[in-house]
Amino acid sequence: MKIDVHCHVAKRANRASRGWTNADLIEAADKLGIDKLLCSTPVSRGQPTMKMVRECNDITYEAMKEYPDRILGYAFVNPGYFTEAIEEVERCINELGMIGIKLYNQYRADEPVVLPLIRKAAEMQVPVLWHAGHPPSPEEALRWGQPRISDGVHIAALARKVPDAILINGHIGGGGDWEWSIKALKNVPNVYVDTSGSVVDEGIVEMCVKYLGAERVLFGTDLSMEAGVGKILGADLTDEQRELIFWKNIDGILRRRKV
Amino acid sequence: MIIDASTYIGHWPFRRLRHNTAEGLISLMDRNGIDKAVVSSINAVFYKNCQEGNEELAEEIEPYRDRLIPFATLNPKYVAWREDLERCVEDLGMRGLRLYPVYHKYGLLERESSELLREAARMRLPVELPVTLVDPRQHHWLDVDTGLPLNQVLEAANRYRENVFIILNAKTVSPIIERKGAAAPPRNVYVEMSRLSAVLNKSIQAVISRLGVERVVFGTGMPFHYAKPALLKMEILDIKEEEKEAIYWKNMAELLGLQGG
Numbered sequence: 001m002k003i004d005v006h007c008h009v010a011k012r013a014n015r016a017s018r019g020w021t022n023a024d025l026i027e028a029a030d031k032l033g034i035d036k037l038l039c040s041t042p043v044s045r046g047q048p049t050m051k052m053v054r055e056c057n058d059i060t061y062e063a064m065k066e067y068p069d070r071i072l073g074y075a076f077v078n079p080g081y082f083t084e085a086i087e088e089v090e091r092c093i094n095e096l097g098m099i100g101i102k103l104y105n106q107y108r109a110d111e112p113v114v115l116p117l118i119r120k121a122a123e124m125q126v127p128v129l130w131h132a133g134h135p136p137s138p139e140e141a142l143r144w145g146q147p148r149i150s151d152g153v154h155i156a157a158l159a160r161k162v163p164d165a166i167l168i169n170g171h172i173g174g175g176g177d178w179e180w181s182i183k184a185l186k187n188v189p190n191v192y193v194d195t196s197g198s199v200v201d202e203g204i205v206e207m208c209v210k211y212l213g214a215e216r217v218l219f220g221t222d223l224s225m226e227a228g229v230g231k232i233l234g235a236d237l238t239d240e241q242r243e244l245i246f247w248k249n250i251d252g253i254l255r256r257r258k259v
Numbered sequence: 260m261i262i263d264a265s266t267y268i269g270h271w272p273f274r275r276l277r278h279n280t281a282e283g284l285i286s287l288m289d290r291n292g293i294d295k296a297v298v299s300s301i302n303a304v305f306y307k308n309c310q311e312g313n314e315e316l317a318e319e320i321e322p323y324r325d326r327l328i329p330f331a332t333l334n335p336k337y338v339a340w341r342e343d344l345e346r347c348v349e350d351l352g353m354r355g356l357r358l359y360p361v362y363h364k365y366g367l368l369e370r371e372s373s374e375l376l377r378e379a380a381r382m383r384l385p386v387e388l389p390v391t392l393v394d395p396r397q398h399h400w401l402d403v404d405t406g407l408p409l410n411q412v413l414e415a416a417n418r419y420r421e422n423v424f425i426i427l428n429a430k431t432v433s434p435i436i437e438r439k440g441a442a443a444p445p446r447n448v449y450v451e452m453s454r455l456s457a458v459l460n461k462s463i464q465a466v467i468s469r470l471g472v473e474r475v476v477f478g479t480g481m482p483f484h485y486a487k488p489a490l491l492k493m494e495i496l497d498i499k500e501e502e503k504e505a506i507y508w509k510n511m512a513e514l515l516g517l518q519g520g
Contacts, residue, residue, distance in 0.1 A: 020459045028459055031495040032458075133396070136398050136399075140404075144396075175396030175397060177397050178397065179274070199397070200480075201274075201394075201485075225459065226457060226488050230488030230489070230490070230491045233487045233491070234485035234488065
């Protein structure tokens with residue numbers, strides 16, 4: 001069993017907006033033995049309006065309806081909309097059946113603006129997957145177009161403020177200094193990391209397990225499908241640890257939901 | 260049979276590598292069912308005098324000559340590279356070159372390069388070009404922060420038709436696959452597939468379609484990278500078995516002049 005905790009759907013259902021369709025995504029998952037894909041449709045630049053956010057979530061929902069046994073959805077929101085963002089989360093989770101929240105780089109995890117939303121997530125006990133990475137320098141973060149990208153330090157700070165929130169530091173293999181974020185998250189038990197991203201550095205998964213314990217490591221791809229599966233299969237892990245990472249940890253997280 | 264076109268041994272200054280000795284690399288190859296591997300010295304990238312790294316490499320792989328195929332790291336802007344090249348080939352049994360224009364601060368189209376490439380062609384040595392060693396998004400503050408531009412490689416391949424260029428560790432291959440209407444990339448360019456994909460954007464298939472299956476080779480990037488992602492890509496790649504064989508080993512064996520692999 002494999003559950004991909006960090007994935008995305010095609011921007012428009014059945015249209016090759018990224019050069020592939022949701023059918024291609026499912027075909028890839030089949031080839032790699034991935035049973036379920038936890039997907040979102042975030043806006044990766046700028047400050048999206050509520051209208052844009054709702055459109056994104058509707059795209060995710062269309063994919064969920066298209067493949068109800070395979071695709072689960074995260075509600076993407078812009079925390080800057082406070083009450084409206086929380087209402088959108090409630091719509092997505094209570095009405096559309098989504099399983100968690102996806103946040104991108106509109107605000108950093110240690111900014112006070114995100115607190116009402118994270119407290120709501122904690123109340124609902126749904127996971128919050130945060131687009132994360134530690135760039136080599138603030139200048140490079142700017143060059144990436146992501147001056148407010150969060151790293152392990154920022155997510156740890158938030159986790160300490162809301163200790164009953166379930167936070168996921170996204171794509172530890174997504175570029176950026178992964179050793180930095182893993183070390184920053186060592187003593188923050190309510191933060192998980194997902195191993196997605198194109199980076200397949202030997203030892204990355206083992207360091208996650210060494211610092212966080214296998215119970216806080218989640219398998220993901222972020223569309224780097226073979227890299228995602230391959231690094232878990234290639235890492236020095238026990239069979240039990242691999243099972244935890246591939247699906248048992250996220251299965252346990254999803255069972256905690258109060259919705 | 261599997262031949263890995265892209266492995267290394269030695270010390271990487273910016274992160275602790277595991278399995279980065281000849282013995283460690285052999286253990287990774289055994290674990291992943293890889294029979295032979297092209298290997299070069301990481302130390303040689305950072306020594307001003309690369310040749311000392313080549314000497315270390317030759318010494319360390321001596322017990323594993325049947326499986327490890329050494330490539331020389333040379334800097335055409337450093338003194339006495341001609342003597343070093345001759346020593347690497349004649350005395351140390353090196354079968355090709357691995358060049359790092361970004362680390363050694365030169366261009367493939369500069370005069371120094373042309374002399375080294377002419378010698379490589381004369382000696383029938385394939386030239387491997389790692390586009391990057393680590394993902395630039397996580398580079399150390401003392402490390403280079405860009406990769407080798409593929410357009411420069413294509414231009415060099417056009418100019419130096421007698422050389423064979425093997426591109427290693429490329430994650431995007433747009434200049435190769437998206438030159439619609441343009442002439443096909445020169446026939447002396449090969450691509451190692453470890454960072455490309457067999458699903459979704461299917462960049463491996465796109466390279467095969469553009470260059471032909473005979474110009475794609477298998478690689479892993481060990482011990483920088485896990486081998487399993489590259490092996491998985493080959494496993495699920497939707498091409499004929501004989502085409503997979505070509506990528507797994509036959510293409511590289513031909514370039515290296517290996518009898519029956």
